[in-house]
Amino acid sequence: MPTIIYGTREPFEAPSLRVDPVRIGWDAKPYGLCRGEVCVPFPVENGLIALVAFAERLRQPVVHEGDVWAFGEPRRPTSLEAPDFTLPDVDGREHSLSDARGKKVMLVTWASW
Amino acid sequence: MWQVLVDELERFTVISVALDSDREAAARYIRRYRPTFPALIDERHLVAELCGMVNVPSAIWIDEEGQVARPTHIAGMGEAWRTETDRSSATRQMSEEGNARMHGTRDAYTAAVRRWVLEGKHERREPLPDAGDSAAHAHFRLATYLHECGLAGASEHFAEAVRLRPCSWNFRRQALALEQPDDLWRQFWDAVDATPPGQYYPLEEDL
Numbered sequence: 001m002p003t004i005i006y007g008t009r010e011p012f013e014a015p016s017l018r019v020d021p022v023r024i025g026w027d028a029k030p031y032g033l034c035r036g037e038v039c040v041p042f043p044v045e046n047g048l049i050a051l052v053a054f055a056e057r058l059r060q061p062v063v064h065e066g067d068v069w070a071f072g073e074p075r076r077p078t079s080l081e082a083p084d085f086t087l088p089d090v091d092g093r094e095h096s097l098s099d100a101r102g103k104k105v106m107l108v109t110w111a112s113w
Numbered sequence: 114m115w116q117v118l119v120d121e122l123e124r125f126t127v128i129s130v131a132l133d134s135d136r137e138a139a140a141r142y143i144r145r146y147r148p149t150f151p152a153l154i155d156e157r158h159l160v161a162e163l164c165g166m167v168n169v170p171s172a173i174w175i176d177e178e179g180q181v182a183r184p185t186h187i188a189g190m191g192e193a194w195r196t197e198t199d200r201s202s203a204t205r206q207m208s209e210e211g212n213a214r215m216h217g218t219r220d221a222y223t224a225a226v227r228r229w230v231l232e233g234k235h236e237r238r239e240p241l242p243d244a245g246d247s248a249a250h251a252h253f254r255l256a257t258y259l260h261e262c263g264l265a266g267a268s269e270h271f272a273e274a275v276r277l278r279p280c281s282w283n284f285r286r287q288a289l290a291l292e293q294p295d296d297l298w299r300q301f302w303d304a305v306d307a308t309p310p311g312q313y314y315p316l317e318e319d320l
Contacts, residue, residue, distance in 0.1 A: 061248035
């Protein structure tokens with residue numbers, strides 16, 4: 001059974017590489033798949049999409065080792081807009097960059113290593 | 114260390130992101146320092162990919178409307194630490210002079226943050242750099258998961274990530290920390306020594 005690593009989502013298992021698009025953050029609409037205001041024409045069959053073909057459409061790289069599949073982030077258009085993301089704090093509470101709208105933000109990385 | 118800026122400045126926050134596949138390793142520091150700003154943990158290094166970051170500490174500045182006010186840059190570090198550090202760890206046992214240079218760089222950076230928040234100076238409104246080959250990040254993410262699960266292939270995918278994005282110290286150091294914790298510092302310093310000046314952190318005179 002394939003394990004799918006998609007962005008920061010917890011890796012999940014699926015019976016095959018045909019998955020419900022909701023699992024990767026896309027909604028099925030009659031005219032294709034939508035995430036927010038962005039829609040991509042793409043076939044949805046019995047509520048499932050072919051993940052690798054969809055990744056090719058979005059020009060996302062796909063790599064795998066055996067049954068573990070990892071998908072790169074879709075390429076973003078060049079923009080001055082800071083990319084939004086959601087990550088947990090030490091207590092597991094989720095924060096998004098956009099929660100800080102209205103303040104100036106210094107986003108800074110560090111690591112224990 | 115960013116807490117002082119958050120305490121002092123209004124309508125401003127820091128969001129810190131630990132690029133740490135070992136969640137607990139990052140959590141230990143956060144529990145010790147208890148910052149009042151959001152201190153997030155990014156096990157799969159997503160922010161590094163989104164912002165085209167290759168080393169820590171890297172930062173971007175974002176204005177009130179969510180626009181990039183200063184694109185990706187190293188946050189207040191220069192190369193002074195390279196020549197004078199005790200090589201058994203990353204803790205910086207430095208000469209007085211080296212220490213002074215490092216603190217000077219750090220202070221100049223926090224002063225720049227202040228002037229940005231208070232006066233709008235030091236803005237450089239440019240898009241973020243390209244994350245490079247995002248296949249590198251896919252290989253890296255796959256490798257961290259394989260490592261976590263004890264599955265075969267982790268080393269090969271780490272190596273592929275580094276090959277595709279050789280400038281990423283994030284990849285190299287995270288892979289070393291996970292795979293060779295006992296030999297971490299020797300390998301790290303060997304790699305740093307093989308790196309030309311100005312290519313780990315920027316040279317002080319270029320800051």
